[in-house]
Amino acid sequence: MINKNSPLPIYAQLEEQIREQIESGILGPGDTLPSEREFCERHGISRMTVRQAINNLAKAGYLRREKGRGTFVSERKMEQQLQGLTSFTEDMKARGRKPSSKLLHFEIVPAVESIAQTLSIPKHDPVYHIKRIRMADGEPMALETTHIPANLVPGLTPEIATGSIYNYLEEHLSIAIDYSNQVIESVTASETESHYLDIPSGSPILLMQRDTFLKDGTPVETVKSAYRADRYKFVTVIRR
Structure with missing residues (x-):
């Protein structure tokens, strides 16, 4: 869960959670990531916060975005x-x-x-x-x-x-x-x-x-x- 009292920024907590799911195999290559709206409702956080976490993971190569289709887990490097x-x-x-x-x-x-x-x-x-x-x-x-x-x-x-x-x-x-x-x-x-x-x-x-x-x-x-x-x-x- 997201700890809103933690000194670690919320976007960084979400980013780490998604990264751990990918590295542990819970989310595999090609799997679809939940929508930004789903993350917002699940954790009670803003869409901007979710977007920052996903953008960071996409830049790091963990995720890929396909216009009109969604966000997917990337193939392993x-x-x-x-x-x-x-x-x-x-x-x-x-x-x-x-x-x-x-x-x-x-x-x-x-x-x-x-x-x-x-x-x-x-x-x-x-x-x-x-x-x-x-x-x-x-x-x-x-x-x-x-x-x-x-x-x-x-x-x-x-x-x-x-x-x-x-x-x-x-x-x-x-x-x-x-x-x-x-x-x-x-x-x-x-x-x-x-x-x-x-x-x-x-x-x-x-x-x-x-x-x-x-x-x-x-x-x-x-x-x-x-x-x-x-x-x-x-x-x-x-x-x-």
Whole structure:
């Protein structure tokens, strides 16, 4: 019940109650949340208070709103461990999900200066420019833009790019991937990202920049990935 004498604000108490019901499984993914009016009548609180609690939970990814339909419990976020370098395909298969990619763009282009510097190649050297929607069980998870040196990775085709490029490098070219440098930040989705990820414009996303290297330190790819923040979270173990 709501304790109106508690120093904790009423909206925060309601928010915590709903969050606990979701995390305990009382409310499952896809379940419909009671209406604002029902919460008001049940607890004797204002609609503005209820709305603030629901807005906070929606921003945190626990709930999703569908215009004209109501408010629903979101699907659980998938955790990606930051220990170990895995491809999207490997990661989804390990979760029992079916990975797939929708190829939006595939072209060999001259490297612009910033890409050339990142890949340690001369400016205007040929690079693959690949843009893909990475999906799990048919649902868009990330919008990915990749640049790979064409002279280092011969024979890459659009058909290969719809699957695992890492598998092609390691199994067909015997190119040993060793490590990557990765930066993750929270940003709001652009109109393009919102369109391809099927999320409202301005939604929070996790933007990841990954530069991958071979055992001798040669850069083999640079990737920018926009992950849906309502479907993904990154987890790491930090030791003292």
